[in-house]
Amino acid sequence: MSVLILHILYIVAITVESMTAAIAAGRRSMDWVGVCLLAAVTALGGGSVRDVLLGHYPLVWVEHPEYLLLTAAAALATIAFARFMHRLKRLFLLLDAVGLVVFTILGCNIAREMGLPPIIIIVAGMITGCAGGVIRDILCGEIPLLLRSELYASVSVLTGIIYLAGLQTALPHDIVTFAALTFGLTLRLLALRFNWHMPKFVYARD
Amino acid sequence: MSVLILHILYIVAITVESMTAAIAAGRRSMDWVGVCLLAAVTALGGGSVRDVLLGHYPLVWVEHPEYLLLTAAAALATIAFARFMHRLKRLFLLLDAVGLVVFTILGCNIAREMGLPPIIIIVAGMITGCAGGVIRDILCGEIPLLLRSELYASVSVLTGIIYLAGLQTALPHDIVTFAALTFGLTLRLLALRFNWHMPKFVYARD
Amino acid sequence: MSVLILHILYIVAITVESMTAAIAAGRRSMDWVGVCLLAAVTALGGGSVRDVLLGHYPLVWVEHPEYLLLTAAAALATIAFARFMHRLKRLFLLLDAVGLVVFTILGCNIAREMGLPPIIIIVAGMITGCAGGVIRDILCGEIPLLLRSELYASVSVLTGIIYLAGLQTALPHDIVTFAALTFGLTLRLLALRFNWHMPKFVYARD
Numbered sequence: 001m002s003v004l005i006l007h008i009l010y011i012v013a014i015t016v017e018s019m020t021a022a023i024a025a026g027r028r029s030m031d032w033v034g035v036c037l038l039a040a041v042t043a044l045g046g047g048s049v050r051d052v053l054l055g056h057y058p059l060v061w062v063e064h065p066e067y068l069l070l071t072a073a074a075a076l077a078t079i080a081f082a083r084f085m086h087r088l089k090r091l092f093l094l095l096d097a098v099g100l101v102v103f104t105i106l107g108c109n110i111a112r113e114m115g116l117p118p119i120i121i122i123v124a125g126m127i128t129g130c131a132g133g134v135i136r137d138i139l140c141g142e143i144p145l146l147l148r149s150e151l152y153a154s155v156s157v158l159t160g161i162i163y164l165a166g167l168q169t170a171l172p173h174d175i176v177t178f179a180a181l182t183f184g185l186t187l188r189l190l191a192l193r194f195n196w197h198m199p200k201f202v203y204a205r206d
Numbered sequence: 207m208s209v210l211i212l213h214i215l216y217i218v219a220i221t222v223e224s225m226t227a228a229i230a231a232g233r234r235s236m237d238w239v240g241v242c243l244l245a246a247v248t249a250l251g252g253g254s255v256r257d258v259l260l261g262h263y264p265l266v267w268v269e270h271p272e273y274l275l276l277t278a279a280a281a282l283a284t285i286a287f288a289r290f291m292h293r294l295k296r297l298f299l300l301l302d303a304v305g306l307v308v309f310t311i312l313g314c315n316i317a318r319e320m321g322l323p324p325i326i327i328i329v330a331g332m333i334t335g336c337a338g339g340v341i342r343d344i345l346c347g348e349i350p351l352l353l354r355s356e357l358y359a360s361v362s363v364l365t366g367i368i369y370l371a372g373l374q375t376a377l378p379h380d381i382v383t384f385a386a387l388t389f390g391l392t393l394r395l396l397a398l399r400f401n402w403h404m405p406k407f408v409y410a411r412d
Numbered sequence: 413m414s415v416l417i418l419h420i421l422y423i424v425a426i427t428v429e430s431m432t433a434a435i436a437a438g439r440r441s442m443d444w445v446g447v448c449l450l451a452a453v454t455a456l457g458g459g460s461v462r463d464v465l466l467g468h469y470p471l472v473w474v475e476h477p478e479y480l481l482l483t484a485a486a487a488l489a490t491i492a493f494a495r496f497m498h499r500l501k502r503l504f505l506l507l508d509a510v511g512l513v514v515f516t517i518l519g520c521n522i523a524r525e526m527g528l529p530p531i532i533i534i535v536a537g538m539i540t541g542c543a544g545g546v547i548r549d550i551l552c553g554e555i556p557l558l559l560r561s562e563l564y565a566s567v568s569v570l571t572g573i574i575y576l577a578g579l580q581t582a583l584p585h586d587i588v589t590f591a592a593l594t595f596g597l598t599l600r601l602l603a604l605r606f607n608w609h610m611p612k613f614v615y616a617r618d
Contacts, residue, residue: 149443233615240558
């Protein structure tokens with residue numbers, strides 16, 4: 001059952017990532033093709049980086065080209081409805097947080113199925129959750145937000161740890177998945193609400 | 207026959223991409239090694255990204271290391287003859303357009319030989335044609351030109367669609383290849399001549 | 413015997429690369445997670461790029477997840493002892509040079525074991541030695557230092573050539589390894605000491 005729910009949430013997640021990437025593209029006045037490309041690379045980039053690093057072929061979008069079309073459609077819809085987007089800012093932050101934890105769990109599962117060790121499972125989850133946004137920021141000429149602020153990678157890592165720890169117990173897989181999703185989502189939303197940050201490392205010498 | 211012509215055009219294309227990358231390196235005062243590296247990454251990067259994403263090994267330049275030497279030689283020749291380069295600007299734009307469509311068709315063919323679905327064949331063509339320039343722009347600290355302006359990715363996608371549609375007909379493969387090349391090249395040159403652009407998505411809220 | 417020494421030097425090298433990446437992260441006020449991520453990507457990125465391009469799976473850190481922990485630990489130690497780092501600047505430059513030549517030799521060996529041609533062996537060494545720093549600079553929003561100045565890629569290429577040429581002789585493998593390491597390290601330190609540079613290509617037209 002959790003497989004179906006995860007799949008639906010995955011569709012929601014790549015749609016939302018496409019739309020936030022399209023907004024980022026609009027801030028830099030990219031053209032329509034650029035908007036679609038940035039959306040596709042952002043939404044599908046995290047899973048692609050994970051699969052390339054793990055040698056896990058074929059990549060998701062090569063096996064399911066319809067996801068490429070979905071990201072492009074979401075990007076074009078964003079262009080069409082851009083004037084209403086700012087009203088949905090809170091909804092987007094919520095759905096982006098859903099995307100982060102869903103990508104994380106799905107990334108962990110790929111590494112688990114490949115029989116990889118626990119650290120790599122957690123790293124695979126984090127790459128899936130975070131690498132798309134890093135690529136988006138680089139293509140936009142920005143230092144990746146991930147490296148500078150917010151509990152984002154940390155939420156992904158902690159979600160992976162909770163998920164993996166839960167699977168060591170006798171709890172049913174569905175319950176563990178649900179618990180990890182809830183934990184990660186709550187942590188991310190609390191971090192957004194209360195503006196939690198990791199401490200910064202400031203080195204100003206020479 | 208078209209295989210031989212495509213091969214010759216491929217050699218021309220990686221040479222030209224190397225030279226335009228070398229000019230971009232010269233604008234940023236890179237050193238000679240940097241010029242050669244940027245040339246090699248630009249000329250061979252599109253095919254490399256495609257092959258890595260599709261899991262298509264070995265990569266072209268690993269099987270044909272002479273292409274690496276060719277890109278470096280073209281970069282060094284550009285340094286030597288830099289003072290004459292600005293007179294050849296139109297020729298370069300023409301040959302760059304040839305490169306775009308040739309890379310596209312060759313990229314499509316790799317994906318076709320792997321038995322991949324039509325959307326992926328077209329995407330493989332576009333990645334082959336465009337990704338090298340994206341890597342060049344990122345290494346030069348620029349937002350990729352591809353995302354911002356010009357009919358470039360669009361020309362590649364349309365060339366791929368024409369090529370793939372042609373292969374569904376009873377026309378000989380050579381004729382289809384020639385028609386797709388001609389279509390793509392004409393469209394690109396018209397876009398350059400008449401300054402055609404995709405509409406931009408400008409999002410200036412918050 | 414040289415296998416053991418190379419292994420120890422490799423551990424030293426990824427530790428040092430992690431620490432210099434952490435300093436770069438501190439200059440941009442990244443948060444602690446960002447510091448650890450930048451360290452891991454810099455120290456293990458060169459080998460990862462090489463393995464992905466050559467299709468050499470599994471990647472080093474997937475097989476040895478302890479290296480990931482080592483890079484994160486080195487990054488955190490850098491944060492803790494940041495105030496003493498500037499006194500160790502010379503030591504860091506020395507160890508970074510050791511890292512460059514050790515990464516190069518190890519990268520050459522991977523390509524040799526895969527039976528690849530000489531040019532690719534040398535390129536594999538250079539990618540291993542240099543790509544991590546390129547990724548670090550891009551993530552920091554800088555044009556890669558590698559492209560702009562210093563004998564860095566050149567030292568790596570020359571070290572690879574010396575190493576490969578030595579293996580064609582009747583000399584024992586250990587001696588050849590030691591000679592190539594010494595040559596590369598000396599060349600790099602001389603370049604730092606006497607501020608040797610490659611000539612730059614400056615193109616200022618239009």
